[in-house]
Amino acid sequence: MNHEFIEALDELEKDRGIDKDILIDTIEQALLTAYKKNFGSAQNVRVEFDREKGSVKVFSQRVVVDESDLYDTFLEIELDEARQINPNYELGDIIENEVTPKDFGRIAAQTAKQVVVQRIREAERDIVYNEFIEKENEIVTGEVARVSKGLVYVNLGRIEAVMTQAEQIPHEAYKAGQKIKVYILEVKKTNKGPQIVVSRSHPGLVKRLFEFEVPEIFEGIVQIKSLAREAGSRTKMAVHSIDEKIDPIGACVGPKGSRVKNIVDELIGEKIDIINYSENPAEFISAALSPSKVVRVDVNEEEKSALVVVPDYQLSLAIGKEGQNARLAAKLTNWKIDIKSESQDNQE
Known part of the structure; x- marks a missing residue:
């Protein structure tokens, strides 16, 4: 030396x-x-x-x-x-x-x-870790490197991230070379260097996409108060505007539906229901069951449960295919929801 x-x-x-x-x-x-x-x-x-x-x-x-x-x-x-x-x-x-x-x-x-x-090797690992730990819970664009045994490996430039089956959108096909937006779910330090887990199914992905697409959300004028998602199928999102002059749903939908369309396209056709958030539980639950019409909502504050009565012809719509609409509404509001038709309610 x-x-x-x-x-x-x-x-x-x-x-x-x-x-x-x-x-x-x-x-x-x-x-x-x-x-x-x-x-x-x-x-x-x-x-x-x-x-x-x-x-x-x-x-x-x-x-x-x-x-x-x-x-x-x-x-x-x-x-x-x-x-x-x-x-x-x-x-x-x-x-x-x-x-x-x-x-x-x-x-x-x-x-x-x-x-x-x-x-040098350790320093490079630290640099990569520090770079991506700051991006945890954020969206990045990567390229599919390969698909192996149900795992999708995504090239993020300095490092390759992994997307497990649980974090993939059901029925979405992934091919090598494909550009995709992913949500950085977790960044961990290991003996072999940083390990990054990314997701396409996490509700945070939808939230971040709206933040990028809707200036009013990015600026904090329109707030996403709650979000429930069944990836690849449907998302329900409750929004609120701190400016009375701005319609929160309209801001999210965008001119001629352009903003929400961009997000739906990114999520391979996933349906997105956008509703107004309300501090009133009955109003919030009624809106959460959209597109179904609601006749009455009886709430039990202590048990945080609600009985919702809907028109007979709207019962299947309120419940949704395989119970999805009711299930997402319950997740969105964090209330236990029991749905009945007017006929059932009258009989009881």
């Missing part, structure tokens, strides 16, 4: 943000391990890395002890012997002698290179 090596460390610090002092400390610890492995015990050894020249020296260390306390001559030295070297030595002082092996330079160079390579 030489002055050029120190310059290389300076470049690493500048270009990759790897602290030079921490790197040198790591190198010294690695050299100590290398010395112990190749030349015996390192219990009484200190390795010194010259931070200006790049040279390496090894020093043995012995503690100055009283003659009666001498136990190990490799680790200790008598006071009288120490004072023959320097009369100023006292008990407890450390005496160092250089013991650098002749061929230690080659071992040192190999060890330092391994440390630097490993640290």
Whole structure:
């Protein structure tokens, strides 16, 4: 190792943000391990890395002890012997002698290179982790790298993310090279580097798409108060405007339905019901069951449950195919909903 090596460390610090002092400390610890492995015990050894020249020296260390306390001559030295070297030595002082092996330079160079390579790898992992941990719960555009055993691997540039079957939109086909928008669900640190899980089925994907598509939502004028989703089939979203002059549903739908259409297209035809949010539970539940008409809503505040009465001809619409409309309405409002027709209600 030489002055050029120190310059290389300076470049690493500048270009990759790897602290030079921490790197040198790591190198010294690695050299100590290398010395112990190749030349015996390192219990009484200190390795010194010259931070200006790049040279390496090894020093043995012995503690100055009283003659009666001498136990190990490799680790200790008598006071009288120490004072023959320097009369100023006292008990407890450390005496160092250089013991650098002749061929230690080659071992040192190999060890330092391994440390630097490993640290660069770790730094790059940290950079990727820090970049994507800030994007957690956000949308990014990636490219499908491959599909294997039900998993979809998505290239996000610096790293490949994974989308499990549970996070895929049912019946959506994924092909290598396909550009897709994904929701960053989780970013984890592992021994092999950052692991990123992305989703196409998470409700957050729909929310973020509306934030990108609708300026009023991005600016906070229109708020998404609640959202329930069954990916690939249907989403219900409750919105509210803090500006009375702005219609929240109209803002989300956009001119001639252009805004919501862009989102529906991105979600491969998923239906999206947009309703007005209300602090009044009966009004909110009634709206949540859209497109069904509602005759009456009886609420039980304590149990947070509601009995909803609908026209006979609207019962199947209110419940929805396989109960989907009622199920999504319950998720959206966070109320337990029981639906009955007018005939059933009258009979009871």
